[in-house]
Amino acid sequence: MAFPRTAGILLHPTSLPSRGxxxxxGPAAYSFVDALASARLGLWQVLPLGxxxxxxxPYSSISAFAGNPLLISLERLADHGWIDRGxxxxxxxxxxxxxxxxxxxxxxxxxxxxxxxxxESASGAARERFERFCRENAWxxxxxxxxxxxxxxxxxxxxxxWPQALARRxxxxxxxxxxxxxxxxxxxxxxQFAFYEQWNALRSYCSERAIRVVGDVAIFVNYDSAxxxxxxxxFRLNENLDPEVVSGVPPDFFSKTGQRWGNPLYRxxxxxxxxxxxxxxxxxxxxxxxxxxxxDHFRGFDQFWEIPxxxxxxxNGRWVDGPRDELFQKVAEALGGLPFFAEDLGYITPEVTxxxxxxKIPGMAVMQFGFNDEGAHMYLPHRCAGKVIYTGTxxxxxxxxxxxxxxDDRERRDADAYLGRCEDGIQWAFIRGAFDSVAxxxxxxxxxxxxxxxxxxxxxxxxxxGNWKWRLCEGQFEGELTSKLAHLAEVTDRLTQPxxxxxxxxxxx
Numbered sequence: 001m002a003f004p005r006t007a008g009i010l011l012h013p014t015s016l017p018s019r020g021x022x023x024x025x026g027p028a029a030y031s032f033v034d035a036l037a038s039a040r041l042g043l044w045q046v047l048p049l050g051x052x053x054x055x056x057x058p059y060s061s062i063s064a065f066a067g068n069p070l071l072i073s074l075e076r077l078a079d080h081g082w083i084d085r086g087x088x089x090x091x092x093x094x095x096x097x098x099x100x101x102x103x104x105x106x107x108x109x110x111x112x113x114x115x116x117x118x119x120e121s122a123s124g125a126a127r128e129r130f131e132r133f134c135r136e137n138a139w140x141x142x143x144x145x146x147x148x149x150x151x152x153x154x155x156x157x158x159x160x161x162w163p164q165a166l167a168r169r170x171x172x173x174x175x176x177x178x179x180x181x182x183x184x185x186x187x188x189x190x191x192q193f194a195f196y197e198q199w200n201a202l203r204s205y206c207s208e209r210a211i212r213v214v215g216d217v218a219i220f221v222n223y224d225s226a227x228x229x230x231x232x233x234x235f236r237l238n239e240n241l242d243p244e245v246v247s248g249v250p251p252d253f254f255s256k257t258g259q260r261w262g263n264p265l266y267r268x269x270x271x272x273x274x275x276x277x278x279x280x281x282x283x284x285x286x287x288x289x290x291x292x293x294x295x296d297h298f299r300g301f302d303q304f305w306e307i308p309x310x311x312x313x314x315x316n317g318r319w320v321d322g323p324r325d326e327l328f329q330k331v332a333e334a335l336g337g338l339p340f341f342a343e344d345l346g347y348i349t350p351e352v353t354x355x356x357x358x359x360k361i362p363g364m365a366v367m368q369f370g371f372n373d374e375g376a377h378m379y380l381p382h383r384c385a386g387k388v389i390y391t392g393t394x395x396x397x398x399x400x401x402x403x404x405x406x407x408d409d410r411e412r413r414d415a416d417a418y419l420g421r422c423e424d425g426i427q428w429a430f431i432r433g434a435f436d437s438v439a440x441x442x443x444x445x446x447x448x449x450x451x452x453x454x455x456x457x458x459x460x461x462x463x464x465x466g467n468w469k470w471r472l473c474e475g476q477f478e479g480e481l482t483s484k485l486a487h488l489a490e491v492t493d494r495l496t497q498p499x500x501x502x503x504x505x506x507x508x509x
Contacts, residue, residue: 003292003341003362003388003440007485007494008043008214009036010394011446012058012458013071014098017474020091021103025198026073028474030205035477037209039485042496044206045214045294045443047394049199051148053225056100056468057459059218059296062148063226064282065140067195069111070103076198080126082114097469115187115194133193139281140226145188146174147226149181158224160241167241169229199289210498214443215290217283219297219304220247220263227278228264234271234278235264245306248314252347255462258314260307268323276323276330283331287339294388295361298342301327302352328359341388341441345369362440365389367430368402371411371418380418381437389439391430391448394458398447399427401454427451435492442494449485450476 016023016032023029036044050061051068058068078085087110122130134141147159154162165173178185203213221227223243228235236244247263271278286293295301302324307317332338341362344352356363365387370379377383391399397406403415403426419429427448434442447456447470459467489495 006042007442010045012047017095024073039482095473115190143230144226159229212291214292219300243309260314371414384439388441
C-alpha cells in the first residue's frame with residue numbers, strides 16, 4: 001500500500017522521562033506527543049510492546065499479544081483510584097538509564113497492589129469495560145495470564161521444566177491450575193486491561209494530533225513464551241518438547257560463525273493447514289494497536305536459516321523455504337490490506353525483493369550503511385523511492401557516534417561529499433538528507449535529533465547486557481528543536497495530514 005510522505009521519530013516508551021525508573025504511558029508520553037505535534041511530525045515509531053523476557057529486550061517477549069506491565073503509568077492508575085498516590089512518593093524521578101532489576105523490584109509490587117484494588121472494588125463503567133476486555137480477548141488473555149502466573153510461581157523457570165502435566169497442558173492439570181490461581185489470574189488480567197486502556201488512550205491523543213503510531217513485529221517468538229506453550233503444534237519441537245531446530249543467520253562479514261538466535265522455528269505446513277490463523281490473529285492484533293507495522297527480518301518469510309538446536313553456532317544451518325505470498329494473501333484478505341513495511345537490510349536476494357514488490361510492501365534504507373562501499377549506495381536518499389528511510393535504527397550507533405568512531409576515513413569523506421558539512425552538526429546533515437529524500441517515510445531516532453554520541457546508543461546486537469537502557473531527560477526535546485523540525489518538515493513537503501479521530505472509551509485517558 002502507498003504510504004503518505006511524512007516524517008517522525010523513533011523512540012521506545014521505556015526511554016521516556018517518566019517517574020519510576022522507566023518510561024511509561026503516563027504524563028511524559030503525552031508531553032512527547034505534544035512535542036511531536038509542535039514539530040509537525042506525523043509518526044511515532046515504537047519497538048515491540050510485549051512483556052520482557054531474556055535480556056530485557058523488547059524483541060525477546062514472553063507473549064506476542066500481551067502488553068508490558070512496566071509501561072503502565074502508576075500516576076494514571078492513581079488518577080482513577082487504583083492506587084493511593086502517596087505510595088508513589090518514593091519512585092525515582094531522574095532520567096538515568098533503565099535499571100531493569102530495580103524497576104521490576106520497585107514497580108511490579110505496586111502494580112499488583114493496584115490490580116488487586118481494582119479487582120476488589122471496581123464498579124460501574126470500569127467494571128463493565130474490564131469484563132468486556134476479558135471476554136473479547138479471552139483467545140490470548142486466558143492462556144497468557146495462566147502462563148505468566150505459573151512462570152512466576154516457579155521463579156521464572158522455563159515452561160518445559162514444569163511438571164509434565166502442566167508443560168504438556170493436560171486438561172486436568174490446566175483446570176486445577178486455573179482454579180488454584182483464580183485470584184492471581186484476575187489481577188494479571190486487570191493489569192493487561194490497564195495496559196491496553198492506557199495505550200488506546202495515548203493512541204487517541206496521537207490521532208487527535210494527526211500522529212500515526214508505527215509498531216514492530218518480530219518474525220520469531222521466544223521458546224519460553226505463552227505462544228509456544230499454548231500452541232506447541234505450530235512449532236518444530238521434539239517429543240521432549242525441546243526445539244528441533246532454531247533461528248539465526250549464516251556466517252558473514254560480521255560473524256565467522258553466524259548468529260544463532262535460538263528461537264524455535266514454525267511448522268509452516270501445519271500453519272498452512274490452519275489457514276495461517278495464528279499469524280492472521282497476530283498481525284490483526286498488531287494493526288489494531290498501531291497504524292503501521294515494521295516487519296522484522298522480512299527475509300525469513302521467503303527463506304529462513306534453519307540451525308540444528310544442538311549446535312552452538314549458526315555454521316551448520318541451511319536455507320529453508322518460508323510461506324512467501326500465501327501467508328500475506330491470507331492476511332490481506334483478513335485485514336483488507338497490508339499496512340506494513342519490511343526490514344530488508346543486509347544481504348537480500350532478488351527473490352526477497354521480488355516478494356516484497358509483489359506484495360507492494362516498502363523496504364528500509366539506513367543512511368549510515370550507504371557509505372560502506374559503492375554497492376551500498378542503495379541506502380542513500382536519492383535511491384530510496386518507495387522505501388522508509390532512517391538515519392540509523394535502534395541497532396545502530398547514533399549518527400554522531402558513528403561519525404566519530406564507527407566510520408573510517410573514507411566513509412566520513414564520502415558522507416561529507418554527499419551531504420555537505422553542517423555548522424549544526426553531522427546529525428543534521430543526515431536528518432536533512434532523510435527528510436529531503438524520495439522515501440515515503442523518514443524516521444529519525446530521537447538521539448540523532450538531540451545530537452547525542454555513543455553513550456546514548458539503544459542496542460549493540462553483539463552485546464549480551466547493558467542494552468535498552470537509554471532515557472530522554474525532561475525538557476531535552478522542545479522549543480528550538482521542535483521549531484527546527486517543523487520548518488524542515490514544511491519545506492520538504494512532509495507535513496502530516498489530519499485523519500478521523502479514533503473512537504476511544506477509556507477510564508485511563
